[in-house]
Amino acid sequence: MALTPGTKATRVMIPFRAEQIGSLVRPKALLAARRQFEAGRIGAAALRDAEDAAIRGAVKKQEEIGLPVVSDGEFRRSVYSESFTAKALAGVEIQMTEDSGWSASESHGHRMARRVPVVSERIRWKGSPNVADFKFLKSITGAAAKVTLPGPAFIHYRAGRANISHQAYPDLDAFWSDLTGAYEQEMRALAGAGCTYLQIDETAIIKLGDERVRALLQERGDDWRDLLAQYMAVIAAVAAGAPEGLRIVLHVCRSSDPNWQADAGYEVIAEALFNQPDIDGFLLEYEGPRAGDFEPLRLCPPGKRIVLGLVSTIEEEVESADFLKSRIEDAARYIDIDQLGLSPRCGFATSAEDQQTIPEDAQWAKLARIAEVARDVWG
Numbered sequence: 001m002a003l004t005p006g007t008k009a010t011r012v013m014i015p016f017r018a019e020q021i022g023s024l025v026r027p028k029a030l031l032a033a034r035r036q037f038e039a040g041r042i043g044a045a046a047l048r049d050a051e052d053a054a055i056r057g058a059v060k061k062q063e064e065i066g067l068p069v070v071s072d073g074e075f076r077r078s079v080y081s082e083s084f085t086a087k088a089l090a091g092v093e094i095q096m097t098e099d100s101g102w103s104a105s106e107s108h109g110h111r112m113a114r115r116v117p118v119v120s121e122r123i124r125w126k127g128s129p130n131v132a133d134f135k136f137l138k139s140i141t142g143a144a145a146k147v148t149l150p151g152p153a154f155i156h157y158r159a160g161r162a163n164i165s166h167q168a169y170p171d172l173d174a175f176w177s178d179l180t181g182a183y184e185q186e187m188r189a190l191a192g193a194g195c196t197y198l199q200i201d202e203t204a205i206i207k208l209g210d211e212r213v214r215a216l217l218q219e220r221g222d223d224w225r226d227l228l229a230q231y232m233a234v235i236a237a238v239a240a241g242a243p244e245g246l247r248i249v250l251h252v253c254r255s256s257d258p259n260w261q262a263d264a265g266y267e268v269i270a271e272a273l274f275n276q277p278d279i280d281g282f283l284l285e286y287e288g289p290r291a292g293d294f295e296p297l298r299l300c301p302p303g304k305r306i307v308l309g310l311v312s313t314i315e316e317e318v319e320s321a322d323f324l325k326s327r328i329e330d331a332a333r334y335i336d337i338d339q340l341g342l343s344p345r346c347g348f349a350t351s352a353e354d355q356q357t358i359p360e361d362a363q364w365a366k367l368a369r370i371a372e373v374a375r376d377v378w379g
Contacts, residue, residue, distance in 0.1 A: 014144075014197060015249045015281045015307045015341055016068045018374035020367055022148040022199060022251075023080060023347030024073030025357045030054040051076050052136065059141050061364055066371040069144040069197065072137045079115070079351040080201060081150035087129045089182055091121040091168070092155060117155040119164040123175070125182035128189040135193050144197050147190055151202035151250075152179055152238050153231040160220045176234055184241035191243040198246055199283070200238070203253045205231050205273070206285075209264030228269060236277040249307075251283040253346055254290065265292020274300040281305035286327070287312050287345035297335040306335065309345035311370055316362045324373045337377070342370050 026034075033050035036042045055072045062070040077083050086094045095116045130147055137145045156164070161172070169175040190198065207213045208224045208231075217224050239248050252273070254262045266273070266284065273282070282300075285291055286308045300306055310327050311319055324342065331340060344366060349357045357363075 013280070013305055014069075014247055015283060015305050015343075016144070016374075017341045017378045018067055018371045019069060019283060019307045019341055019343035020062070020067060020071065020370075021283060021309070021344055021347045022071045022074055022146065022201070023077075023349045024058055024071070024075070025349045025360050025363050026073070026075060027054050027057065027360065030075060055137065056140055059137070062367070063141065063143055065364065065368045066375070067143065067367065069146050070137070070141050071146045071148065072133060074148065074347065074350075076133055080148065080347065081115070081154060083129050083133070084149045084186065085117060085154060088125060088127065088186060089123055090126045091119055091123040093118045093120060115158065116163060117159045119155065119159060119168065119175070121165065121168045123178040123182055125185040128186050130186070131189050131193045134190060134195050138194055145195070146197045146199055147195050148199045148201055148251075149183075149186065151200050151204065152183060152234045153202065153204035153227075155179065157204035157207075157227070157231075160222070162220070176230070176237075180234060180237045180241065183238045187238075187242050187246055191246040196245055196247060198242070198248050199251055200235070200248060201251045201253050202235065205235075205269050206252050206254055206264060206266070207262040209266075209268040210262040213262065213264075228272065232269075232272045232276050239277040239279045248277075248279045249281045249283060250277065250279055251346075252285065254285055263290050266296040267292065270296035270299045274304065279304075281307065281341075283307045283309060283343055285309040285345040286331075294331040294334050297331060300335055300339065302336070302339070305339050305341055306331075307341035307343045309343050311342070311344040311366050313344045313346050313348045313358070313363075313366075316358045318362065318365045318369055321369065321373050321376065324369070325377060328373075328377060342374050342377075344370070 030050055033042065033047055037044070037047040054075050058073045058075070059070050074080060085092060095118050130149075134145065134147050156172075156175075164172070164175060187198065205228060208217075208228050214224045217227065235250065242248055250273075252266075281304050284306055286294070287310055297306060308328065308331055310324055328337065328340060328342065348363050
């Protein structure tokens with residue numbers, strides 16, 4: 001029987017001790033196939049074949065390294081949020097713009113959202129593009145197969161009230177209800193295909209601790225405290241709607257783009273984050289000074305696991321085992337070491353074309369180091 005976290009016979013604690021976040025560096029052959037497809041030189045079937053080949057290679061590498069959980073590298077996506085926000089939801093359009101979204105702010109720096117979701121009508125789920133992708137992944141691996149989805153705060157945080165139709169949603173309660181319902185339908189579809197491990201990539205809540213972000217939100221009419229309460233309530237509602245057998249972890253993400261990373265630790269959000277949603281664990285970015293110290297981990301209750309994102313996805317140099325072990329020991333001053341795991345800080349390539357990535361060899365070396373340290377620390 002394949003190792004999966006969902007059934008009683010094989011139920012294990014997730015997240016795993018050694019984790020990866022989802023996206024991987026796209027092989028050059030796959031990027032070339034994407035460019036050919038976009039230029040009209042190959043069709044969708046040929047692109048799918050190229051994606052299948054790249055995913056097979058990536059899964060083989062993950063298994064050889066000894067990771068207990070694998071992903072398809074998000075190789076079929078242009079950007080991490082695409083397969084749900086852009087493709088599974090009717091009523092939402094993603095606009096690429098530097099001229100709308102958050103208003104420009106001379107006092108707080110240029111922090112414009114390039115991908116702005118615009119809600120023009122009532123949101124409804126129109127079917128899952130992720131089910132077929134998951135079925136392929138599951139068919140080629142004996143490890144746990146992970147699916148990732150963007151967090152439910154993504155649309156409102158980036159769009160603001162100005163980009164959510166007042167005609168469709170005179171008040172936002174209906175907006176949140178429709179959005180939560182769409183997540184429930186997506187999760188049921190994934191669970192029906194055999195998915196037992198869902199990672200939600202939450203990119204909004206950590207930014208609410210950043211003073212610059214708070215000021216920008218205030219300029220558009222939002223109080224960060226109200227947003228934190230609303231976003232956590234919606235995350236909890238999504239988690240509560242998961243079907244039996246589908247287990248959820250939350251990746252709290254600052255962004256792989258250095259210009260968008262939040263200068264904020266976890267203290268402001270930790271109490272609500274660790275205790276409000278009924279989920280199995282958290283993948284927290286802890287690489288670099290922006291993340292703050294480990295003290296907020298004291299607020300995580302027993303029975304939930306925190307995976308420390310200590311490995312850089314931006315710097316090519318591979319972290320030493322001794323360095324990673326020392327950081328884990330530092331974290332264990334605030335939480336039982338048995339509740340911890342290890343991962344990269346984020347995905348290695350959250351977009352296909354727009355992101356500077358480290359070489360593939362460095363990526364695999366870093367993932368191998370994670371598996372090595374996890375074995376040494378936890379057996």
